[in-house]
Amino acid sequence: MTATSVSRPGATPADAVQPRLPGAWRTGLVRGQMEVRAFFRERQTVVFVFAMPAIVLVLLGSIYGHEHATRGVTVVQLFTAGMIAGGIGATSFQNLGLTIAAERERGTLKRLRGTPLAPAAYFIGKVIQVFVCTIAEVVVLIVVGVALYHLHLPTSAAKWWTLAWVFVLGTVACSLIGIGISSLSSSATNSFPVISLPFLVLQFISGVYVPFYNVPPWLQHIAAIFPLKWLSQGLRSVFLPAQAAALEPTHTWQHGQTALVLAAWIVGGLVLCLTTFRWRPRGDG
């Protein structure tokens, strides 16, 4: 080669300061925007993750009509509150579990790991995607409930506050468990037994597909270990009148215990993520 001074692209003199890398927030925002776009473009997730709860709700609504669970409360209203919990679980737990397992298998994570992207930016993108999609999910289900099943929007500030904290704690807990469980799924093909099946079972025993008072006590006890039962109970406390509390196992809404269980899952889920998260598929390096 000749001695002409071809400056190396992007090179910095050894004594110069290193170039400023794009910040995690900025790149995280861009990733979030792309994640939301990709979510709504993929027909599979739009139908089986996003639209599924609304479809099941309308089915249950047609089957159970306007049967009453207790005075002034229809079974369908119970289902609507429960289905909002199911929807939150779908767009946080199920969606993250499935997409991260697929991203790991496809090499998306490996490719990102080979760039200067801050790992935090990847997770910021996921948080944005989950919150945008989950809020949209909740809005869709509330609209269906209000339009078809006489669901009442919260009337007091206290109820809105309950909705806010139940939503945030529930979404964060379900997301962290979803990220953690994605590592257990060694390929996108075995994600059904690892992710979708447990989620389906939990929806049956946590008051989403079946009124919780119809679930046998031993299954109620199992459901009480997981966040979905508490999430659906918390949402019933928001959308149903006070007398519906009589249908709960303890005849109260148990807000304190709901917050505690969800918070415990957030801590546990965070530990699970930090200890198990892998950028590469299992058995690859």
Place this chain on the structure above:
Amino acid sequence: MNSETAIHVRGLRKSYGETLAVDGIDLDISSGEVFALLGPNGAGKTTTVEILEGYRHRDGGTVAVLGQDPANAGRHWRARIGIVLQLTAEPELTVAEMVSMFAGFYPNPRDPGEVIELAGLGGLTARRGNQLSGGQRRRLDVALGIVGRPELLFLDEPTTGFDPEARRQFWELIERLAGEGTTILLTTHYLPEAEALADRVAVLAGGQVVALGAPATLGGRVSQDAQVSWEAADGRRTLQTATPTKVVAELAGQFGGEIPGLAVTRPSLEDVYLELIGADR
């Protein structure tokens, strides 16, 4: 150019359980050099490259890539390298979205539009990942590897699945990047590729470097006997000789000018390569 070392490897070792994948490799690759790693499957190429890329940990030896140990180099180091991985594209994002997003990860990226053109994806910017053909996905891999304006580019079997025209375009791109001073480390199975692009090649076999040199001189290629062949009156004749020029001069005398069907060949890089890795022909 400069004599700065981009990649410095001494005594690199890596085993997977009982299997020794890399068994004491030494390499020195200068800044601005195009270097090819050749070798059969299982020779240790990918393991070596992935250790240099920071994806894999080594068991022993010293490694410096752009002056840093890839095992614990940070984001600033990653901003200076580019890795072309052969992956399934993101199914729902378009070519333009992917390239622009990746450009945003780097402090001094190339213009995404320019990169898309360079990679031969012009006209496909609105195409989503799941609508790209195999060859187009490879081009997207290349685009994502170079968008950060890397000083050092890793290419692992980059032209697998390319048709001949795409391969030519890709070679032109590599030559252009090399012309701009980018150091390039590529692995390939395709020997004409190494011959066309690389300043030097190393042949790996059994986790060791068995030959190292310029493609033209590898394995004593230039000093081996040449083959001279031509059309004689009684059919095609071939002669092995250490002095092909003398043979051709004599033939020219015999024919009194043009020698019909004259060909002078040396062992091809492939011949030398197959001999080096001990393959049966």
